[in-house]
Amino acid sequence: MTSNTLVCNAITLKGSVDIITEFFDYGINSILYQRGLYPSDRFIHSQKYGLTLLMSIDDQLKEYLSVMLNQMKTFMLTKSVHKMVLVIINVETHETVERWEFLIDCDKTITESDSKSVDHKEIQKGIRDVIRQITASVTFLPLLEGKFSFDLLLFTDKDTDLPSALWSDSNPHLIPNAEEVELRSFSTAVHKVNALVSYKNCE
Amino acid sequence: MQSNQDFRSRLPLPKSVFKSAIARPSLQTSTAPSGVPPLRTSSSASQSCVKPTLKVLSTNSVQTALRLRPHPYLSSHVRPTFSSRHAMTVKSIGLVPAVSPQVVTRLDFDVENNRESLLSSPQDMNRCLTDKRLSSKTSPAVDWNSLSKEAEVIALKTQITKLETLLDEMKLKNSQICIDYDLKIEKLTTESERHQNKCLDFEKQMKAFELKSEESSDQLLNAREEFGREYEKYEKRINELTKTVMDLTNQLSDNEVAIDSVEATHQSQMVAVEHQMKALESKVIELSEEKEFFVKHIQQLESDAKDREQLDAELKSAKVNICLLNEELKSYKDGVKLSDILENELQELRQLREQNVELIRSNQLLTDVHSKNLVLEEKLIALETQLNERNNRLKGVMETDLEVNELRKRLSEWQELLANDSPIDVHKHLSNVQNNEIILRSELASLKTQFDDMMSKREQLESDLMTTRNELLEQNESIKKLNRKCLLFTKEKESYKSLINSYEHDVTLDWNKVSKDRISSLEALVDDYRNFVEQLETEIKVLKNGEESEECQHRIKELENSFNKIKEMKEHQISPESEPMDTNCAPPREPTAAVSYRIIHFNQNPIAVNIAKHNEDFKRLVEENQRLQNRVLVLETGSDADVTQKCDEGIKNSQELEKLQKKLVSAEKSQQKIIDAFKRTSKEFREVCYRLTGFRIDLLKQNTYRLAHMYADSPDDVLMFESDGTDRTIKMLENQYSNKLQESVQTYLTAHDSFPAFLASLTLELFHKQTIV
Numbered sequence: 001m002t003s004n005t006l007v008c009n010a011i012t013l014k015g016s017v018d019i020i021t022e023f024f025d026y027g028i029n030s031i032l033y034q035r036g037l038y039p040s041d042r043f044i045h046s047q048k049y050g051l052t053l054l055m056s057i058d059d060q061l062k063e064y065l066s067v068m069l070n071q072m073k074t075f076m077l078t079k080s081v082h083k084m085v086l087v088i089i090n091v092e093t094h095e096t097v098e099r100w101e102f103l104i105d106c107d108k109t110i111t112e113s114d115s116k117s118v119d120h121k122e123i124q125k126g127i128r129d130v131i132r133q134i135t136a137s138v139t140f141l142p143l144l145e146g147k148f149s150f151d152l153l154l155f156t157d158k159d160t161d162l163p164s165a166l167w168s169d170s171n172p173h174l175i176p177n178a179e180e181v182e183l184r185s186f187s188t189a190v191h192k193v194n195a196l197v198s199y200k201n202c203e
Numbered sequence: 204m205q206s207n208q209d210f211r212s213r214l215p216l217p218k219s220v221f222k223s224a225i226a227r228p229s230l231q232t233s234t235a236p237s238g239v240p241p242l243r244t245s246s247s248a249s250q251s252c253v254k255p256t257l258k259v260l261s262t263n264s265v266q267t268a269l270r271l272r273p274h275p276y277l278s279s280h281v282r283p284t285f286s287s288r289h290a291m292t293v294k295s296i297g298l299v300p301a302v303s304p305q306v307v308t309r310l311d312f313d314v315e316n317n318r319e320s321l322l323s324s325p326q327d328m329n330r331c332l333t334d335k336r337l338s339s340k341t342s343p344a345v346d347w348n349s350l351s352k353e354a355e356v357i358a359l360k361t362q363i364t365k366l367e368t369l370l371d372e373m374k375l376k377n378s379q380i381c382i383d384y385d386l387k388i389e390k391l392t393t394e395s396e397r398h399q400n401k402c403l404d405f406e407k408q409m410k411a412f413e414l415k416s417e418e419s420s421d422q423l424l425n426a427r428e429e430f431g432r433e434y435e436k437y438e439k440r441i442n443e444l445t446k447t448v449m450d451l452t453n454q455l456s457d458n459e460v461a462i463d464s465v466e467a468t469h470q471s472q473m474v475a476v477e478h479q480m481k482a483l484e485s486k487v488i489e490l491s492e493e494k495e496f497f498v499k500h501i502q503q504l505e506s507d508a509k510d511r512e513q514l515d516a517e518l519k520s521a522k523v524n525i526c527l528l529n530e531e532l533k534s535y536k537d538g539v540k541l542s543d544i545l546e547n548e549l550q551e552l553r554q555l556r557e558q559n560v561e562l563i564r565s566n567q568l569l570t571d572v573h574s575k576n577l578v579l580e581e582k583l584i585a586l587e588t589q590l591n592e593r594n595n596r597l598k599g600v601m602e603t604d605l606e607v608n609e610l611r612k613r614l615s616e617w618q619e620l621l622a623n624d625s626p627i628d629v630h631k632h633l634s635n636v637q638n639n640e641i642i643l644r645s646e647l648a649s650l651k652t653q654f655d656d657m658m659s660k661r662e663q664l665e666s667d668l669m670t671t672r673n674e675l676l677e678q679n680e681s682i683k684k685l686n687r688k689c690l691l692f693t694k695e696k697e698s699y700k701s702l703i704n705s706y707e708h709d710v711t712l713d714w715n716k717v718s719k720d721r722i723s724s725l726e727a728l729v730d731d732y733r734n735f736v737e738q739l740e741t742e743i744k745v746l747k748n749g750e751e752s753e754e755c756q757h758r759i760k761e762l763e764n765s766f767n768k769i770k771e772m773k774e775h776q777i778s779p780e781s782e783p784m785d786t787n788c789a790p791p792r793e794p795t796a797a798v799s800y801r802i803i804h805f806n807q808n809p810i811a812v813n814i815a816k817h818n819e820d821f822k823r824l825v826e827e828n829q830r831l832q833n834r835v836l837v838l839e840t841g842s843d844a845d846v847t848q849k850c851d852e853g854i855k856n857s858q859e860l861e862k863l864q865k866k867l868v869s870a871e872k873s874q875q876k877i878i879d880a881f882k883r884t885s886k887e888f889r890e891v892c893y894r895l896t897g898f899r900i901d902l903l904k905q906n907t908y909r910l911a912h913m914y915a916d917s918p919d920d921v922l923m924f925e926s927d928g929t930d931r932t933i934k935m936l937e938n939q940y941s942n943k944l945q946e947s948v949q950t951y952l953t954a955h956d957s958f959p960a961f962l963a964s965l966t967l968e969l970f971h972k973q974t975i976v
Contacts, residue, residue, distance in 0.1 A: 061809070068805060082800060091813045136601050149813040155800040162803060170804040184608055 010115040016190035017076045021069045023127050023186075023193070024084065024102070028065060028152070029055045030131055031086060031100055034138045037148055049128040068152050071163055075156055076191070079106045083155035087173040091147040096173040096200075098141070103194040110190055118189040126186025130195055133183045140181070141199055175200050415548075419541065426537055430530065437526055441519075448515050455508050462501055469494060654765070661762045679742070690735070691974060694728065725967070830854050897966045907936070910962075914969035933958060 011019075026048055033043050033054045038061065043054040056062060075081035081104060088098040110116070153170055162168065175198055183195035469490055621629055701724065833853035893899045897913040903923075910922040923936035935941060935952065944965065951961035 060812075064805065064807070064809060071805075087810075089810045091810070091817050094814070133601070133605075136598070139598065147813070147817070149810040151804055151808045151810045153802050153804050155802055158799060158801050160801055160803075166806050167803050168806055170802050172802055181605075182609065183605075 009117060009120065011118045011188055011190060012115045013077065013110055013112050013190055016188040017073055019123060019127075019188055020076065020104070020191050020193060021073050023130075024072070025065060025069055026053050026055070027102075027131060027134060028086060029053070030134050032056065032061075032150065034135060035088060035098070035141070035144055035148075037088065037144075037150055049124050049131065051128055051131060053131065068154075071167075072154060074163075075154065075160070076104070076106070077112075079108060080157045080160050081154055082157075085153040085155065085173070086150055087153060088144070088148050088150050089173065091149055096175050097144065097148070098200070099173065099175055099178070099198045101196040101198070103196070105192040105194070107190050116189040123186060123188050126184070129184045130186055130193075133195070137181065137183070137197060141197070177201055422537070422541075426533065430533065433529070434526070437522065441522065444515075444518065448511075451511060452508070455504065458504060459501070462497060465497065466494070657762055657765060664762075683739075683742075690731070697724070729963075826854065829857055833857070896962070897969075898962060912965065912969055914966070914973045916969075916972070 029043070030053060032038055033040065033056075038056060038058060040054075042058050043056055045052050046055050047053075072081060072084060083104060084102045086100040086102075087096050088100075089096050151170075151173070153173065177200075178198040179201050180196060180198040183197065185192060185194040187193070473490065624632070701720075830850050830853075834847075834850045837849045837853065889899070893913065899911045899913075901909045901911070903909050906926045906928060908924045908926065910924065911918065912920065915921075920940045921938070922941055923938055925934045925936055926932065927934075935948075935958075941948065947961055947964045947968070951957050951964060
């Protein structure tokens, strides 16, 4: 996957998609660990982007994330996905308390065979900064007390078909009177990812 | 000084000294550096004769002279030279103390020698005195006393200074010696303390050893006691054995006595039997043999006794040896025990020492470790504080980074917005925009005032409109009333005309024409009434909808349009205020494009799974709760049946009950809804029918209907009808009211069998009755 970019200092659409999905994998695991949605003993340390990141060993979670990321990859190759949102919802009250938005801007002109020159280290640095900000965001995000779980929403084009019968439409799970904090962004020259977290104002 | 005086009294000066002193009367006192004092005069005659005027020499010369003087014991007595003698005299008088004591002693000895020599020549002494007198008489006028005194003073002063220096030196030496002694004392005290501690330790050890010795002595005493006891035992045994030996000896003696007695008897027998010698020689031989046997036996017994004695002696010796061996054994055992104990104790001591050493080492290590730990803890605290500071700094840095990123984004956005424009251009543009804004605000204010005016005008117009409406309504109503009246009048007129015509025609009565005319007129009347009813209905609808006049509508539309325009202008003016003025604000985010996107998610997502689990848990808990409640109820009833089965049945029943209740409730609700809807529709239908036909039809019993007219005089004026469901035939039932309407019954029902005509005629009659009056 990443060998496309590492060897030639050039990146293709597929390589960019792989990098973005890998980032989402690590980013989502980091968010789940930082927000305490899963017990900390269900995470193991792994080195990536020059950081020590925590990845879940829960089989159900891993299976779910693999399904989501694979589908996201196909959507990104067809340039039909524009946003990926991780919503944290209270199990008892069904109330959305947090929304982690990842806006994906794709270069529409690029094709599968095209490649662009890019510095891989810059991409790594950008991803590292975003993940560090995700880790640091724990300081201002409110404490989640109670039973919470999450869901991943994909914002696709209107004319996009559902991949299978296991998929369905969903509402955006917006939070009224939410506090928003914009995080850093990074770019792979093909895709640009902007991160944003909005949370319920407890006051 | 007294000693010096005594010394002076003892010492006679030599002749040569006096000679030299006399020869040189004009001696002057030379001020020596040390200040040798001049000679002093004494009261005694010996001293006066001895005191010549001498040359006061310097101390150095005196010292050198003294040095040159040999030891009196080593060398023969030699008359000293002048200088040495002078030094001696000077010394004898008590001058020049800066001379070593050894030299002084030597001088004393020499002085004594000289004294002897001097005393041996009193003539010389007298000669000296006479010479002195002569000198004093013959010398010029010189204050020798003062000079001598001065010389003495100077010499004393020098002596004092010397003594002082000596004293200082001695003091220094003394102080040094004191310091050294103090140090030595301290050392000695420390050593003494050490020795004392050692002594204490040794005393402790001694005490311990004493204790041990006491213990060992106690043990020894115990051992001795045991030894004594065993000795006593053995003595007892020995005594017993001796007793047995005694007994044995007694037995032996007894045996011997017995043997003697036997011999005596034998002898008596022999004597008695001598007579029987011959006859009894054989017996004698036998007896001798027996005697020999007995002798042998005795010998054997003796040998046995000897053996016994030997054995006893051996026994004794053996016993003694045994005792000794036992004692040795005991001592060995004791020694072994003691050695074991002591070895154990020594080993324990060694172990204790080793443990002590180890403990000391470990203690030192622990103290080192503790100190290191303290240092490390301090470092840790410092590092933690540094870490906290750095974390805070990092947070601040991250926040600043966030701010910087935001600012950069804003800057980039601004740059994108501004493109190639310079800040001055932007400023100009902003100033222009501000000016435009001011203008727009003023326009807005004016428009607001206009709007307010328009609103007030609108309100006025609305009020006018309401009044006009009311007036219109009143007018319409009045018009309607008048029209009705007109119609009524016309109808009355026509009816009167018709009556007249009928009356006229009564003469020439043509029932067909009359009826036709009547019918046509009635039909026309009905049509008019229908049209009138329709008009009224339309007017009612219009009134309900609240149609306004065209002018008011137009005016209202204009006002609404202007109001909307003002609103748009206001919003448009407000929005530019926010954009350029506050450059620090973040640019407005694009609206969420949820409308333009399709939001999809995986059905088997964690939240759905968790919600399902939560619901299942909830249901399970509810079921369990119900089960437990039923169980409680069953247990409270106290039946002997199977509790669990009853509980399950109870749960099932309760669940079915709940379901049935829910169904019942839903069914009841739906039924109620249907009933309400039916009632509503039926009510509306009946109301409409009543209004249109004028008759209220009520179903009293099965197939019996009651009709009550709108214009009936009394509520009791009702008609009863009966229908046959199978044939669909309707019959009118007779009652008081129907009896009053016999004419119309006959004309319409009996003649023409038409219920509608009958009912219509009835309505007309009643209407006429109501209106005409």
